[in-house]
Amino acid sequence: MYTYVTKKMQALAILNAIEDSSWMDAYRISVDTETTSLNPYEARLLLISISTPSDNYVFDMTKLSVAMFKQVLENPHIIKLGHNLTYDYKIFYHHGIALQNMHDTMITDRLIHAVGYKMGFSLADVTKRRLGITRDKSIRDGFINKTNSFFSEEELLYAAEDTSYLHPIYEQQMTEMKKLGLMRVYQLEMSIIAPTAMMEYTGVYVNKDLLSQMKHPFEEHIRIANKALQDLFIAHGAADTIVFSKDGYYCVNTNSTQQIKDMLARVGVNIPTLNVKDVQRWELEQKKSKKKKTDDFSYFDIIDDEEIANAIDQYPGVENKYLRALGFLKGARILLNTFIYGILDRIDNTTGRVHPSFNSLGAMATGRYSSTRPNFQNIPTDKKLQLLGLGAYSIRNCIEASQGKRIIIADFASIELVILAALSNDQHLLEEILRGDVHTFVVREVLNYKDITPQNKKKEPHKFWRDAAKTLSYGIAYGTTGRNISETLNVMLASQGYKITPQDGDALIAKWYSLFPTTANYLNANARKAVLDGYVTDAWGRRRNWDRSTFIDKWKRFAAEREGKNAGIQGSSATMTKRAIQLFWERADKTKARMIICVHDEIVVEADEEYTEQACALLKEAMEQAIKEVLPNVAHDVGKYEGTSVDPKVSVRYDK
């Protein structure tokens, strides 16, 4: 049963009645919008569906004005239920309405489930799972690009049902969250819907011309590296057929892992996989068995462009010259296709900006944000471009503050070890991190390299050891194994002439654990908890869950142990960032400063030039307060030491 509302007087009467109910404790309505587009700048509002706990209304927005909804939707005493409210927030904001007091049934279900495997969270999925009702999504899809203003009985009923289901879903969710101790993180998640929606709505200014200028040099690098590989395979007799086209000739599609592996086998390089990690593993084996070289040639003999030949020659990671050229080619290709064409294609026609989606529980197992279309959490650093011999260009520098504004970048510097130490309440580790230099300590005590001092730690060869110590400590926070850490360290320390066996790796982890037994206990306890209880929690009670029935497979169990060690750390880090986002949202002038990107432990804000100083201060304050609230046992030290102080940087672009 629902009421189809087309007349202004009728609509006002209904909205007034809802407003009158707001004196009730925790009075709630559910809200949904049907629009012609998912882009808030283009979307035409077709229907607004509202359900109270007892009645369903479908408002025909082709006949009614959205302004009359302002009072109800902004009323802080009325809870607004919705599925994926980030979207509805943007739609209403575009019409001058800022939703208040939201309960998002999609985010809440993600929070409750929080598992490491793929699960559906569309309204249809949640309705099916919780109420056993199957929904036909095709009716909803019919609203997109709708040109007329006639609504069928079926469409109206569908809209009304959608909102009516949200009430029983809400009741289930609240009961479950209270039982699971999730209320604190739930409040946090709901409070960042608005800043998340506004981050998407605001978008990021990208200098189109600057980014476009990068196409040609990247294409040249790719063309030359590709030609070099073709020539090599042909010269070494690996080519069956050579195809000639207007762009030159080729014997293999260098994009195809399968074809490349076949070609490599023909020139004597028999390798199972081509990713860097496996290649490094394979190369170590080759060295051990003293196989004779199959790549006895120079890039300078086959590549005319000296600079590119040199860049490939210097490209780090792997030794074998076929594989190195291939790695170089793949690196250049991903940058061109994903980040240059990919971002250019996403510049919005209406705003001239790029509007990525930020999914506040995209990393649904851990609590971190994810970013899509495009992903703004994996923009290459300038170092990557330098390695490709393209250091004259920068993708990050194409992301600019718009006219009269500034970009502010602030991150929690190396917060994960602080979190690990604080969660473990390991006074010794905290002491080393906060008042000393834990990596230098690990160099001396675990790696047994004694020449390092606080003064020379940034100079070679001491820096090598410090980097290795850093890798070991972070590896431990990720639940690394002896075998893995030995391989990683072998690559890092190869130039120093050191070799580490998997057994040595085990010994390093054991030594690290023996120096910080309290932290070791925390990590091992969480590994056990993941397996025995099927969940672990972060500092504010955020849970990550595992399906314990899979643990009869010991490899699944081992994976859960590693994940269990890391989940509390990564979850707490996400909680900290989100708390900072909320505090900044509460305190900053939203018309003068807005978050535009969030990369896990980094918050990027675009602010009016004259408001920059104040925005920096507010951001620093919000982030440092977040550290204190998430890690109360280090609150006393916050702001005093490198690991617990935040130092926002101001620029006209996203440079880091």
Next chain:
DNA sequence: TGGGTTAGCGCG
């Protein structure tokens, strides 16, 4: 032809 998966690589 179209959807789902895999391999590889970008970031924290």
Next chain:
DNA sequence: AAAGCGCGCTAACCCA
């Protein structure tokens, strides 16, 4: 045989 955590995107590949 499987072995560091968390993500998303592109091209190739696989199958219907």
